[in-house]
Amino acid sequence: MSDGLNPLREARVAELLSDFRTLQYLIAAVPTCPSNPDDYYTEGWAALRQCALDGQHILNCAADISIPCASGPGPDEQAKAELKQVLLDAYARRHEGQKIYLRQAAAQRWVGWRESVVNGGGGGGGCRQEMEGMDGQLRAELANITDEAIYAELQANDIRCGRWVDEDPSLREVQRWIRSRSQC
Template sequence: MSLVPTLPTIPEPTTLTCIASVNEARAMRIAEILSDFRHLQHAIANIRANPSAEEYYEEGYCVLRQCAAEAQALLNQPFDCQGPEPDGDGEQEKAQLQRVMLDASIRRFKIQQIYLKASAALRWLTSRNAILGGNRPQPIHTPALQQIANTMRAELASVTPARVELALRSQDSIQGKWLAEDPTWSTMEQSIRTGR
């Protein structure tokens, strides 16, 4: 019997433990993406604009209704969780998490795009209310109303995939989130085209 204590053997990190820890990071990233998605959905759902009958078809109100409809349609789409159950297999779990991350990223991308458009329409509405001051539009208001309509159109045109991707990546980078496997817009676009 030896009086020298034996130290426990520390196992070398294996590929399996590395996959497991990266899969945990993937799962956390999915939770962050879905949290962003829910937050933006909630913000869009809480937009309240009550146009009068004569204002109902004004461009900004139409944009707000379209944004609300698109957000609802996106919410109603089933999530893509296809594929075999991982059953403890790290590689299968990785593949499933990557599919879910792609689906969640597409949803967040689309809702961010919708949110930016709704924000432009809300700025139009705020400016319109400031111009009209609670009164009905008069000929004297026409130039100012035309200007805010043009501004809104320019803002809507600027909501490009590149701008949305940059906004999301910048926000995530500032918050120090793990972005190593976030899909790019081109990856998401390809997935959308093939019917994800």
């Protein structure tokens, strides 16, 4: 007996994939090399390059194409099982994309701060201390971008938008998916 929710599952997968596609465009549009070659190995630019690599990795990771076993007989139950599998994949990709996007935003703020210090500074000892402070600020911001915070933010946003979230995967399932794709 079908539960009749497959159209909702299909719509949810489409929403998640659309969100992920948007995130991928945003991630790919961010520069990864500074105009000043001396800045190449600085913390912010290194973070931006890592984000670009992570974005490419999550895009290139193959989906789980194994055929899940349905919990009941019939094509609707099989479709339900397959949609739940695809839902997890899309949800986890969006989650990881959001994490990369937030890390990029922090690094881009750092780049802006650095440019304002370098252009307004003069390179004295105070400038060095200010830059070290900015590096520390960047590290702190990156450390605050956690799976728990991202999951809660995305979930709250989905609910505000009136999206169907009844069968969204748990944070633990998302983290397990991400770990399983870390070596692909």
